Amino acid sequence: MNNITLTDIDGNKYKADIIFTYFDYTYGKDYIVYMIDNDLLASSYEKVNNNYIINNDLSTGEYDMIDKIIERKMGELNA
Amino acid sequence: MHKYLFEIENNKRVYYSVRGESIPIYEVINSNQSKQIVNDILSNEILKITPIKEDVIKITLSNFNELTVSKTFLKFPDQNMEIKALISKILAYINGLEKESLETLAQKYNGYVPTINRTKSKNHKKMIVAATLAGSIFLSGLGVSLAKKNNKEEKIDIPLSDILIDDNEVNISNTLASNVQAEDLIYEPEAPLDSSSHENNTPTEESNTNNENNTISLDKTISTPEITYNFDYVFSDISENGKLEITKEYFGDLIEYYCNRWGLPPELCLAQLSQERPKVVNGECKNPFQITAKYFVGETFTIPVYDSNGFTGSYDKFTVTEASLNTFEGNIMAGLAYLRKCINRTDSLFTGLYLYNQGEPSLSAACNYYGLDINDYKGDINALNACDLITKYHQELYGSSYGDYDYLANVFRYIPTSDRGSVMLSYYLGEEKINIALNNTREYNSELTR
Numbered sequence: 001m002n003n004i005t006l007t008d009i010d011g012n013k014y015k016a017d018i019i020f021t022y023f024d025y026t027y028g029k030d031y032i033v034y035m036i037d038n039d040l041l042a043s044s045y046e047k048v049n050n051n052y053i054i055n056n057d058l059s060t061g062e063y064d065m066i067d068k069i070i071e072r073k074m075g076e077l078n079a
Numbered sequence: 080m081h082k083y084l085f086e087i088e089n090n091k092r093v094y095y096s097v098r099g100e101s102i103p104i105y106e107v108i109n110s111n112q113s114k115q116i117v118n119d120i121l122s123n124e125i126l127k128i129t130p131i132k133e134d135v136i137k138i139t140l141s142n143f144n145e146l147t148v149s150k151t152f153l154k155f156p157d158q159n160m161e162i163k164a165l166i167s168k169i170l171a172y173i174n175g176l177e178k179e180s181l182e183t184l185a186q187k188y189n190g191y192v193p194t195i196n197r198t199k200s201k202n203h204k205k206m207i208v209a210a211t212l213a214g215s216i217f218l219s220g221l222g223v224s225l226a227k228k229n230n231k232e233e234k235i236d237i238p239l240s241d242i243l244i245d246d247n248e249v250n251i252s253n254t255l256a257s258n259v260q261a262e263d264l265i266y267e268p269e270a271p272l273d274s275s276s277h278e279n280n281t282p283t284e285e286s287n288t289n290n291e292n293n294t295i296s297l298d299k300t301i302s303t304p305e306i307t308y309n310f311d312y313v314f315s316d317i318s319e320n321g322k323l324e325i326t327k328e329y330f331g332d333l334i335e336y337y338c339n340r341w342g343l344p345p346e347l348c349l350a351q352l353s354q355e356r357p358k359v360v361n362g363e364c365k366n367p368f369q370i371t372a373k374y375f376v377g378e379t380f381t382i383p384v385y386d387s388n389g390f391t392g393s394y395d396k397f398t399v400t401e402a403s404l405n406t407f408e409g410n411i412m413a414g415l416a417y418l419r420k421c422i423n424r425t426d427s428l429f430t431g432l433y434l435y436n437q438g439e440p441s442l443s444a445a446c447n448y449y450g451l452d453i454n455d456y457k458g459d460i461n462a463l464n465a466c467d468l469i470t471k472y473h474q475e476l477y478g479s480s481y482g483d484y485d486y487l488a489n490v491f492r493y494i495p496t497s498d499r500g501s502v503m504l505s506y507y508l509g510e511e512k513i514n515i516a517l518n519n520t521r522e523y524n525s526e527l528t529r
Contacts, residue, residue: 006206
């Protein structure tokens with residue numbers, strides 16, 4: 001899968017496998033779906049001063065929306 | 080191996096052949112040759128797509144020819160079938176990468192549809208990515224915008240690929256911890272504001288902890304001396320009588336509040352608003368900061384919050400909506416937040432002010448165009464050179480009518496100083512408080528010319 005290194009604000013680094021990015025018009029935000037240590041995770045991201053900031057604090061509605069997108073995309077795989 | 084650069088210049092597609100490594104030489108290719116090259120690209124497989132910078136990608140083909148192409152080029156409307164086919168090919172390649180990722184995911188979960196691990200997602204602290212994601216986001220944005228252009232209901236979601244992320248790029252993020260700026264970190268914002276689009280909350284315990292842990296740029300024990308620059312500037316004397324006073328009457332409180340909160344000089348922002356705003360009629364003033372809705376609606380701003388002691392460690396975060404732009408407060412917030420963004424981009428109050436008029440990417444575009452290092456044009460000490468460079472760049476590309484080349488003078492005319500008077504403007508850049516003495520030399524200069 002697609003590898004990327006993420007750095008948190010304490011300088012800790014995480015290797016992540018990125019599945020896809022997605023822009024949702026309802027929330028008006030960009031999201032990223034990725035895996036760290038076999039856990040499937042999702043965050044929103046935005047550009048701040050030429051850096052991309054990944055924000056992990058999503059609402060339940062946002063997680064529900066992303067789960068549906070994953071379901072749809074996985075369904076399309078078998079179509 | 081041949082290298083090509085496809086670009087948009089003066090609203091026209093331009094095709095270059097590129098020679099040389101460290102000092103590239105660009106040779107313009109005529110339309111027949113460019114057709115052949117596009118056909119050559121179409122008849123080869125894409126081996127790899129690498130982001131060069133945020134808006135530019137390099138495509139390596141199976142015959143090892145390389146094509147450097149910008150987002151502008153790929154989004155530029157064209158009826159040319161070859162170009163359409165080229166763009167489709169690039170998008171198909173990107174979509175193929177997403178499929179590959181999803182297939183691997185399906186294998187991991189034995190065909191079951193996984194759901195997001197919400198607890199673990201939330202437990203991760205906020206993270207920063209630089210150039211690694213930039214190129215991918217470029218592609219992502221490209222996919223979405225092309226989907227919009229094609230009026231498709233279904234959006235094209237572009238994947239991030241390992242092909243986009245090579246070892247060099249991973250190393251970029253390794254340097255982030257030491258390069259992190261106060262503005263680069265997001266915390267929950269502070270006090271709630273009036274507009275419904277704001278997302279301001281009291282800082283959480285977690286965000287406060289994060290703040291304390293981050294001693295890189297937020298440590299208050301590292302004090303920075305105040306820096307003062309002197310600017311001699313020829314003020315115009317054509318100010319519209321009373322316009323500043325009306326600006327103060329209708330917008331003074333809002334400007335004062337947000338300038339103090341976001342570390343901007345109220346005198347300058349009042350002057351800027353006086354220059355920008357249309358007339359107030361019956362208490363109404365449409366779009367006082369002249370915000371172009373199509374560029375701003377949906378944009379989220381994250382702005383450091385200051386008080387009399389300097390940076391507070393908190394950030395305001397809000398998303399611009401069409402409705403908010405139609406309110407005085409929402410419009411002022413968007414205008415000042417954009418000014419703050421322009422200032423942070425150039426590390427300069429005056430260059431930032433000029434970018435407000437000339438466009439936020441103007442300085443980097445000008446530096447790219449002339450092959451200059453943008454760092455030589457950042458900061459207040461280089462502000463006048465930076466503004467001159469932007470003017471030269473836009474005049475060269477667009478002629479005499481691009482924005483307002485006299486924007487600074489037009490803003491300064493609303494700053495109340497007498498001839499040969501001076502005003503001290505203070506603002507914050509990160510944790511530094513910077514004072515700028517703006518000297519009106521109009522009278523002095525006219526004395527010299529006598």
